[in-house]
Amino acid sequence: MTDSSRNILQIGDVLIAGRVLMAPMTGVTDLPFRLLASKLGAAYVATEMVASAELARGRPDVVRRAAVGGGLPLTVIQLVGRDPGAMAEGARMAEAAGADIIDLNFGCPAKEVTGAASGSALMRTPDLASRLIAAAVGAVSRPVTVKMRLGWDDDSRNAAWLAKRAEQLGVAAVTVHGRTRQQFYTGVADWDAVGEVKAAVGIPVIVNGDIITAGQAREALERSGADALMLGRGVYGRPWLAAHLDRALADGTELEEPGPEERLAIVAEHLRASVAFYDGPVGLKMFRKHLGWYVEQAPWPADPAERRAAKSRLCRLDDAEAVIRELKNLWLPLAHFGNSPVEFSPQLVEADAA
Missing domain, CATH: 3.20.20.70 (Aldolase class I)
Known part of the structure; x- marks a missing residue:
């Protein structure tokens, strides 16, 4: 019903x-x-x-x-x-x-x-x-x-x-x-x-x-x-x-995407929760797939090649707080100063969806 x-x-x-x-x-x-x-x-x-x-x-x-x-x-x-x-x-x-x-x-x-x-x-x-x-x-x-x-x-x-x-x-x-x-x-x-x-x-x-x-x-x-x-x-x-x-x-409206500060806060909360739930390093490892998606789906940097390079770099870090610092450095300056955001373009990724 x-x-x-x-x-x-x-x-x-x-x-x-x-x-x-x-x-x-x-x-x-x-x-x-x-x-x-x-x-x-x-x-x-x-x-x-x-x-x-x-x-x-x-x-x-x-x-x-x-x-x-x-x-x-x-x-x-x-x-x-x-x-x-x-x-x-x-x-x-x-x-x-x-x-x-x-x-x-x-x-x-x-x-x-x-x-x-x-x-x-x-x-x-x-x-x-x-x-x-x-x-x-x-x-x-x-x-x-x-x-x-x-x-x-x-x-x-x-x-x-x-x-x-x-x-x-x-x-x-x-x-x-x-x-x-x-x-x-x-x-x-x-x-x-x-x-x-x-x-x-x-x-x-x-x-x-x-x-x-x-x-x-x-x-x-x-x-x-x-x-x-x-x-x-x-x-x-x-x-x-x-x-x-x-x-x-x-x-009847269209979707609104989070801004840079809100998006960063979401990722930080998710990462810290994952580290706590899976007990340390395992949590960061489990989170990396999510981290890659967060970076791919963000409109900063505007160049997809730069986003892919950033994803590769971030997913090699072995400290959760270092990941959050690097994301802040990546997103916030670009979002506010001159690197104009691109419109969201949905991409479907192969998944093991149940």
Whole structure:
């Protein structure tokens, strides 16, 4: 259910104060990122993809992926797996950890996931997908959602059928990435095909894929008829994007990008949080992918070649405070004195988005 006039999405008994959601992304939406995006106004940011069997066994790195913390408007834990028993136990553990929503991954196209008969491979085994849904729904009292693709390939686009089956089994909402698994991230997302899913079910449908600008957000919602949209790769280096897009949808304006001081403060907070969460040097290493995206997405220096050189230099530093000092020296003088900023030009980067 959605109330576009109030910009509210309802999933089960959960009210979400916005219609722009952030996808679960492996190696991206860890707890430091989720806390930062939430502080910047994001209404919904999911965990990294969490393997249900390994979560049930208590594997430390997997438990860390499901980490929750204060300061989040809601907690969404995404599970992936192929064993109904492990999925049920993972769902119970997610609920006990404080999950408001439990999402099941039927969409990840990565070979290491599909090769284990999980992720988007489940769209080729709808009976198993149904058993996994039933196991999760039956194990918890929280709303269960499913994120999927259009199908395995163009010859087997079964998203509408699977979404209808999921609804019958008690799923509270579905998110559909407008590509098949075999497309990975090539071509363009088919928002019209997501409309076929919306027509098949009565639960909320969330459209995903190739949404970065306010214009794309409005077009994706119009063409799909979806209740909300989900951002993936577009948030790289822009953790404020969901909140800014939500405002743009609500008031009809275009996106506003942060200025140099605000952007520097965001990066500094994110880096320090990562160092604290991962305990020192590991945190800086984990952060480097984000650092590269922050530098790539900033309009300073205006020359892309200079930005690439700056990224290479910054990502070799081994001290977090040195990174922040170098960013300050890079951005603030150029932003204020003569090196005029360029307009943001969205680029999609290959990602392991769940």
